[in-house]
Amino acid sequence: MGRRRSAAAQPRQPLPSQAMSAAAAAAAPGGSEALQAEAFQRLYPDQYLAKFVAQGVRPDGRPLALPRATSIGLGVVTTADASALVKIGSTTVLAGAKCEVMPASADEPDKGRLVVQVEMAPLCSAECRPGRPSEAAQALGEQLGALMEGAGVVDRRQLCIDAGKAAWAVYLDLYVLDADGSLYDACLLAALATLASLRLHAVTVDDAGRIHKAGEDGAAAAPAAVAQQRPGSQQQGAAPPLRSLQLDCQPVSLTCGVYRGQLLVDPTAEEEPLLEALLTATVDEQGDVLGFYKAGGSATASQQRVLECIEAAKMRGKEVRGLLQQALEAAGVADGGAVAAGS
Amino acid sequence: MEYVSPEGLRLDGRRPKELRQLKAQLDVLSTADGSALFEMGNTKVLAAVFGPKPTELRSQEDEKRAIIRCEYAMAAFSTGERRRRGKSDRRATEITKAIRNTLEQTIMTELLPRSQIDIYVQVLQADGGTRCACINAAFLALAVAAVPMRDVVAACAAGYLDSTALLDLNYMEDAGGGPDVVVAVHPNHSNRVVLLQQDNRVAVETFEEVMELAVAGCRAVADFMRGRLLEHTRALAAARAAGEDGGGGGGAAMEGDSGEELEDDEY
Amino acid sequence: MAETLCTPGERLALAAEYDAGSGTCVRDSFICATLVGVKRVLPAGEGKAVQRPRVEVVRSGVEPVVPRVGDVVTARVVRINPRLAAVDILCVGPKPVRQRYSGVIRVQDVRATEIDKVQIQASFRPGDVVRAEVLSLGDARSYHLTTAKNHLGVVHARSVAGVPMVPVSWQEMQCPQTKAVENRKVAKLDA
Numbered sequence: 001m002g003r004r005r006s007a008a009a010q011p012r013q014p015l016p017s018q019a020m021s022a023a024a025a026a027a028a029p030g031g032s033e034a035l036q037a038e039a040f041q042r043l044y045p046d047q048y049l050a051k052f053v054a055q056g057v058r059p060d061g062r063p064l065a066l067p068r069a070t071s072i073g074l075g076v077v078t079t080a081d082a083s084a085l086v087k088i089g090s091t092t093v094l095a096g097a098k099c100e101v102m103p104a105s106a107d108e109p110d111k112g113r114l115v116v117q118v119e120m121a122p123l124c125s126a127e128c129r130p131g132r133p134s135e136a137a138q139a140l141g142e143q144l145g146a147l148m149e150g151a152g153v154v155d156r157r158q159l160c161i162d163a164g165k166a167a168w169a170v171y172l173d174l175y176v177l178d179a180d181g182s183l184y185d186a187c188l189l190a191a192l193a194t195l196a197s198l199r200l201h202a203v204t205v206d207d208a209g210r211i212h213k214a215g216e217d218g219a220a221a222a223p224a225a226v227a228q229q230r231p232g233s234q235q236q237g238a239a240p241p242l243r244s245l246q247l248d249c250q251p252v253s254l255t256c257g258v259y260r261g262q263l264l265v266d267p268t269a270e271e272e273p274l275l276e277a278l279l280t281a282t283v284d285e286q287g288d289v290l291g292f293y294k295a296g297g298s299a300t301a302s303q304q305r306v307l308e309c310i311e312a313a314k315m316r317g318k319e320v321r322g323l324l325q326q327a328l329e330a331a332g333v334a335d336g337g338a339v340a341a342g343s
Numbered sequence: 344m345e346y347v348s349p350e351g352l353r354l355d356g357r358r359p360k361e362l363r364q365l366k367a368q369l370d371v372l373s374t375a376d377g378s379a380l381f382e383m384g385n386t387k388v389l390a391a392v393f394g395p396k397p398t399e400l401r402s403q404e405d406e407k408r409a410i411i412r413c414e415y416a417m418a419a420f421s422t423g424e425r426r427r428r429g430k431s432d433r434r435a436t437e438i439t440k441a442i443r444n445t446l447e448q449t450i451m452t453e454l455l456p457r458s459q460i461d462i463y464v465q466v467l468q469a470d471g472g473t474r475c476a477c478i479n480a481a482f483l484a485l486a487v488a489a490v491p492m493r494d495v496v497a498a499c500a501a502g503y504l505d506s507t508a509l510l511d512l513n514y515m516e517d518a519g520g521g522p523d524v525v526v527a528v529h530p531n532h533s534n535r536v537v538l539l540q541q542d543n544r545v546a547v548e549t550f551e552e553v554m555e556l557a558v559a560g561c562r563a564v565a566d567f568m569r570g571r572l573l574e575h576t577r578a579l580a581a582a583r584a585a586g587e588d589g590g591g592g593g594g595a596a597m598e599g600d601s602g603e604e605l606e607d608d609e610y
Numbered sequence: 611m612a613e614t615l616c617t618p619g620e621r622l623a624l625a626a627e628y629d630a631g632s633g634t635c636v637r638d639s640f641i642c643a644t645l646v647g648v649k650r651v652l653p654a655g656e657g658k659a660v661q662r663p664r665v666e667v668v669r670s671g672v673e674p675v676v677p678r679v680g681d682v683v684t685a686r687v688v689r690i691n692p693r694l695a696a697v698d699i700l701c702v703g704p705k706p707v708r709q710r711y712s713g714v715i716r717v718q719d720v721r722a723t724e725i726d727k728v729q730i731q732a733s734f735r736p737g738d739v740v741r742a743e744v745l746s747l748g749d750a751r752s753y754h755l756t757t758a759k760n761h762l763g764v765v766h767a768r769s770v771a772g773v774p775m776v777p778v779s780w781q782e783m784q785c786p787q788t789k790a791v792e793n794r795k796v797a798k799l800d801a
Binding site: 036038039041042043044 | 684686701704705706739
Binding site for chain 3: 396451486491493494495529532569573576
């Protein structure tokens with residue numbers, strides 16, 4: 001029974017007083033004792049939510065179709081090659097990418113690797129236990145990895161350094177720091193933001209297997225690397241040029257819940273156990289469906305519901321890609337923008 | 344490698360007795376009873392406290408005092424080289440023990456028999472002084488969670504390179520091979536030492552000098568943390584007052600809510 | 611009125627002149643704070659044998675909600691056996707609790723009359739919400755609760771069909787859908 005504070009620190013829409021009084025009910029019919037809102041929620045969580053939904057709002061004041069405030073912060077961890085901190089409401093995910101040079105694999109000599117791992121830090125929720133990775137974390141990691149491959153987000157041939165000899169392995173580690181619903185959406189966004197802001201060093205590998213960053217070793221530096229240095233730019237000694245990762249698509253997901261015939265967009269952790277079904281739709285910028293996930297729950301979902309969820313995901317996709325673009329521009333790593341070495 | 348320039352500047356431009364910039368954000372996680380994000384220069388640590396709560400495993404219960412469980416983890420991308428998960432990490436175990444012992448001495452466990460306090464520390468970015476940052480972050484999280492403590496506990500490290508005592512070593516200086524003294528003290532009780540760790544051979548006079556410097560660093564850290572805690576408490580009180588004014592009617596309901604008490608109704 | 615805030619370890623007063631209240635401890639002949647909060651000095655006791663003024667540190671804002679003897683609590687039944695009903699205390703009066711508190715209603719505390727004929731499964735079922743009074747702090751794990759008063763007992767229960775039931779008498783509730791009657795120790799509620 002972890003307590004979840006009602007976000008004194010978060011901006012919150014003012015609760016319509018109608019909804020509040022609609023949500024009012026005593027523990028006992030006709031009982032003389034009045035219960036506080038939180039007490040009522042503890043005792044009768046389903047009725048509590050039902051009262052709000054009947055008025056078209058949620059306990060946190062949102063309309064049914066509104067996702068929570070979302071923010072993306074880039075470059076928050078300087079030890080990582082790229083990082084992103086994503087918040088959807090209270091849900092917080094921190095992603096970091098580290099690139100390592102590896103020998104090219106025999107099966108795919110012209111491709112590199114992208115490894116996605118998710119960890120639910122024991123701090124993220126009162127129910128989390130440290131130790132073996134939880135089932136939820138493993139499932140998230142698996143789903144994300146499958147999406148990256150299946151949707152072809154990153155063409156791994158661009159991770160090749162020297163066909164047959166060396167390639168980049170990009171390790172993307174995600175940490176769920178605060179679990180308040182819609183974990184997949186936050187993880188996917190953090191992964192996307194990290195990859196979009198990742199810069200790979202131009203390197204060469206010599207015959208002895210040593211790695212040289214272009215620009216350090218005059219003989220090994222390709223002429224292309226020299227051409228990339230702008231005249232008059234401040235390059236202090238060995239400042240290797242960087243190239244950004246090309247993303248073939250930008251998948252964005254949205255999780256929705258079905259509750260008493262209504263679709264609740266972006267449910268919180270408190271709402272989740274009360275929902276009849278949980279649907280997650282992933283779409284790209286063309287509106288194509290990249291992934292859909294509905295498992296279990298007490299109700300099956302109609303086709304119409306599925307389509308509603310996809311439509312909502314498309315709208316969300318536009319909003320989120322806009323946020324991502326803003327964040328990339330603010331960090332100075334948007335496509336075509338000036339690339340500062342080491343930033 | 345020169346750690347202190349002839350002008351007396353270190354690799355990152357600091358003076359020998361200068362602490363790195365300290366930053367702290369309190370109450371950052373929504374389910375934890377207390378949480379804090381603490382930064383010492385480039386070292387960033389997130390700590391969360393769950394409890395005090397009834398002991399989960401009867402076998403571990405202590406009828407005289409609370410048991411403290413501590414977990415420490417470093418993010419894979421927190422260091423220069425990516426840390427692979429899964430290897431049993433002796434260093435991590437040792438650090439966890441040091442943190443737990445330090446906090447056990449600070450928390451008034453005898454006031455909370457038969458209960459348990461879980462402390463989780465996640466290192467997001469490591470640049471030297473990791474265990475000190477962990478202790479400080481954990482202290483702040485415990486204070487936010489209103490766990491009774493004897494005193495503030497503040498930790499800081501100091502070393503000795505290029506014949507100079509240096510305060511709050513970063514990763515490069517840490518790796519410099521000189522002695523490294525980690526200290527945690529209770530500042531309100533004559534700076535009594537709670538934790539003291541030192542490795543590397545060092546002459547006694549140098550050890551004393553370095554230790555004194557570390558203790559002075561601890562005091563500065565303690566002042567900073569105290570200031571942040573007071574600021575946070577004042578901000579909360581102000582927010583509460585504003586919430587109650589705007590709500591009208593009823594007693595205190597949920598924090599930040601409009602404070603209406605629910606009436607009877609049919610349901 | 612300016613409030614004095616303090617942090618753990620701060621000296622608040624001399625132990626010789628004041629009593630140590632909650633949120634404080636005595637150390638080296640001083641009363642020191644153990645929490646972050648507001649320092650309050652309560653004047654020398656009225657009525658009781660308290661001789662000296664008391665210093666305490668109150669954590670501003672959230673007052674911890676802890677069940678005390680005599681409090682009326684609202685709890686949910688977690689499991690039953692022939693000897694007792696185990697419950698999770700959720701609220702003390704109108705306020706929700708911040709931590710988990712367990713309670714038990716022993717077979718002798720279910721009702722005031724015919725105690726030897728009480729059957730737990732005819733009084734409570736898992737999932738029921740009950741109103742009870744705290745008898746004692748019990749043993750280490752749970753509070754001892756009683757429902758042996760008219761206004762105590764089950765306030766909300768679902769029938770086998772999953773529908774909230776309506777009280778019929780002090781020991782029966784009826785499902786509005788199937789009309790089946792189930793036994794419970796029902797709380798009598800004032801009009």
